[in-house]
Amino acid sequence: MESVWQACPPKKDVTKVVTLCNTEDAPLSTTSGQAHSSVDVAKVQQAVFHLDHISKVYRMGDNEIHALRDVDLDLQPGEFVVLLGASGSGKSTLLNILGGLDRPTSGRVRYRDHELTSATVGELTQFRREHVGFVFQFYNLIPSLTAFENVALVTEIAASPMDPDEALGLVGMVERRNHFPSQLSGGEQQRVAIARAIVKRPDVLLCDEPTGALDYPTGKLVLSVLQHVNQTLGTITVVITHNAAIAAMADRVIRISSGRIVEVQRNVTKASPEEISW
Numbered sequence: 001m002e003s004v005w006q007a008c009p010p011k012k013d014v015t016k017v018v019t020l021c022n023t024e025d026a027p028l029s030t031t032s033g034q035a036h037s038s039v040d041v042a043k044v045q046q047a048v049f050h051l052d053h054i055s056k057v058y059r060m061g062d063n064e065i066h067a068l069r070d071v072d073l074d075l076q077p078g079e080f081v082v083l084l085g086a087s088g089s090g091k092s093t094l095l096n097i098l099g100g101l102d103r104p105t106s107g108r109v110r111y112r113d114h115e116l117t118s119a120t121v122g123e124l125t126q127f128r129r130e131h132v133g134f135v136f137q138f139y140n141l142i143p144s145l146t147a148f149e150n151v152a153l154v155t156e157i158a159a160s161p162m163d164p165d166e167a168l169g170l171v172g173m174v175e176r177r178n179h180f181p182s183q184l185s186g187g188e189q190q191r192v193a194i195a196r197a198i199v200k201r202p203d204v205l206l207c208d209e210p211t212g213a214l215d216y217p218t219g220k221l222v223l224s225v226l227q228h229v230n231q232t233l234g235t236i237t238v239v240i241t242h243n244a245a246i247a248a249m250a251d252r253v254i255r256i257s258s259g260r261i262v263e264v265q266r267n268v269t270k271a272s273p274e275e276i277s278w
């Protein structure tokens, strides 16, 4: 089946842009909203994701819940972005829209040169399958499959996957490849879940509270794995967390409150997980 998503530039171009992005980090700045300067125009053009005035309203009987209100957001190649906000502020809704799991009520979502807002259900499925990796708080591995088999399963439906052992190697789990989830700790299962998410070589890795169920040292280890994957593969990584300390690892920190982006902060220098504590 010919893919409507094949128009994307090859991964090596992405790597090149990552290098440029890493050297042109803007100084620490805090902005509310996304007023576009002339520099921003270029950024919009190279953005992998461009969200334009996104709103999401859930209707429950007579009640309307405004989960997102007029959100503008660009994601640049290779960025590590942390999304912070109180419970119910709209973080997961935003992540679901980025990942093609949900659609906005109004506004537009562009992924490279594709309009996701008008994509069919089948096209959205294909978009997720080829370009999006998800990591959740709970690992959702298939209990009857080994670590290797859990990761290999994805390679059967992905367009150009890496070898499952390569993905397991990136998360430091290749030696546990033949172990079942019940034989692995929570942190090890989460690392396998990350390997499963990246084996398809996604453009974006969307992580919803990836350390939420882990103790302190294991959480740090999983953060190191996410940082390593981001730096090695150049995968855009978006991490939702309630843990503000994790913000120090990010290229950009986005704060959401009541469905609006209220602050965007760019870190001039990024901390490694070993350097942060909470």
Ligand SMILES: Nc1ncnc2c1ncn2[C@@H]1O[C@H](COP(=O)(O)OP(=O)(O)OP(=O)(O)O)[C@@H](O)[C@H]1O
Residues within 6 Å of the ligand: 058, 059, 060, 065, 066, 067, 085, 086, 087, 088, 089, 090, 091, 092, 093, 094
């Ligand atoms: N499917 C849904 N139907 C109705 N309301 C929803 C639905 N999904 C989310 N909401 C509501 O939208 C708002 C934003 O929810 P969302 O899950 O995006 O917040 P969040 O910031 O991720 O919260 P948390 O940190 O607790 O996970 C909340 O008021 C939530 O109750």
